[in-house]
Amino acid sequence: MSSLDSSPRAVNGTVAPAGEIAKQIPPAAVARLTIYLRALNTLLADGVERVSSESLAEASGVSSSTLRKDLSYVGSYGTRGVGYEVQYLSRHISAALGLTHDWKVAIVGAGNLGKALARYDGFESRGFDVVAIFDADQLVVGNEVGWLRVSDVADLETVLRRTGTNMVVLALPAAVAQAVCDRVVAAGVHSILSFAPVMLQVPDGVNLRKVDMATELQILAYHAQRAQTPDQTA
Amino acid sequence: MSSLDSSPRAVNGTVAPAGEIAKQIPPAAVARLTIYLRALNTLLADGVERVSSESLAEASGVSSSTLRKDLSYVGSYGTRGVGYEVQYLSRHISAALGLTHDWKVAIVGAGNLGKALARYDGFESRGFDVVAIFDADQLVVGNEVGWLRVSDVADLETVLRRTGTNMVVLALPAAVAQAVCDRVVAAGVHSILSFAPVMLQVPDGVNLRKVDMATELQILAYHAQRAQTPDQTA
DNA sequence: TAGATTGTTAATCGATTAACAATC
DNA sequence: TAGATTGTTAATCGATTAACAATC
Secondary structure (H helix, E strand, O other): OOOOOOOOHHHHOOOOOOOOOOOOOOHHHHHHHHHHHHHHHHHHHOOOOEEOHHHHHHHHOOOHHHHHHHHHHHOOOEEOOOEEEHHHHHHHHHHHHOOOOOEEEEEEOOOHHHHHHHOOHHHHHOOEEEEEEEEOOOOOOOOEEOOEEEEEHHHHHHHHHHHOOOEEEEOOOHHHHHHHHHHHHHOOOOEEEEOOOOOOOOOOOOEEEEOOHHHHHHHHHHHHHHHHOOOOOO | OOOOOOOOHHHHOOOOOOOOOOOOOOHHHHHHHHHHHHHHHHHHHOOOOEEOHHHHHHHHOOOHHHHHHHHHHHOOOEEOOOEEEHHHHHHHHHHHHOOOOOEEEEEEOOOHHHHHHHOOHHHHHOOEEEEEEEEOOOOOOOOEEOOEEEEEHHHHHHHHHHHOOOEEEEOOOHHHHHHHHHHHHHOOOOEEEEOOOOOOOOOOOOEEEEOOHHHHHHHHHHHHHHHHOOOOOO
């Protein structure tokens, strides 16, 4: 009843016919689909089999309108008057996001952050395999981090190839980030998540995302300051 | 020439008159202003005194149109035909973002991530003082992390008050995040940055931001998968 | 004055929301 | 059939971009 291809619903659903170009999902919707997926997997773990757009939306912190619109980019996997089957929907979102692929992640930088990321449960549990961690410091190379040993960043290209890495996380100082990033790209890895607090330049066709923790605090600061300075139309 | 209030430009500029309500800056612009600020501070460190919207935009990875529009929300601090004074603009953006306040940050969770955050240079260097770190594990309480000793999360309220904390970073498991978040809010801290992979519910007036590292990888996966499946209009 | 570059306007584009017809 | 809830449409809202008048 819920195998991805053999489900009866797949016959009715507005799935893109084989061979057709899957339509582009708007960026804002992609980001939220990952949230729905997490909520669905929580429901699944709790043994919940069916959910309405209303309650899934509430669990995800969005309006039911936004949720249904977002799901409509993926396909039409609900039943009017009834709701969505949790497992069935979860599988289809996963497929649409490309999470059925085999993602192998290497972390460059074995400082505090790099080590924390290497040991972060959330990666493995969501299907991302951490296969290597690198550092430039010879005192750190060879150390154990979780299941891994720290590789020398000098061997970056070799190790990336050997491990079949297709995603890289940069957890290194701003000063060296661009140089390492260039090597990663040259080595053929086109998906990069950077924690380095610099604007990295990458060629077209490379997907670069950035997480900047200080930026997040600065955005909080802006809102906090506004809240503290109340409407003083003196 | 560049003190925030005594500059001659402050006379001409479209600064909001004292006592008037500062206009709300759109969220997308706030996020980018933090990027401009970082670029400006890099220029400042390099001894650059003046910059055009064109080159600051390039360094920040946005169009000059977007940059000038964003700056216009802060005020009018450039000189036509000339450009912007780096230090002068940097100060005004800082002021607009509320970064001249005294921000005291506590981290809840002294696991790998919490420890990495406590030692992260980027916080201190951008004016955020990490004043406390908490954990529930008695084996961890009392340990040294950077300059700090780990406090017992049982003493959360007391320590937050004593240290004058006004921002909290949650670096703890999904299962306990909501309960701790509730206590933080009850203790009067209204700015929270969460790394826990759950949707937290907070009352109105509380600013909550989320960083989810696995979500970032999932978004990369979506784009990578699309790139790999090329235009097969077979 | 001539050249350069800002600050702002108006047009375009994308995201969100409300409402409801379709349909289980 | 009556009740419920999806999937989609159309309206609204916000963000981005291009162009240029203002002005140093």
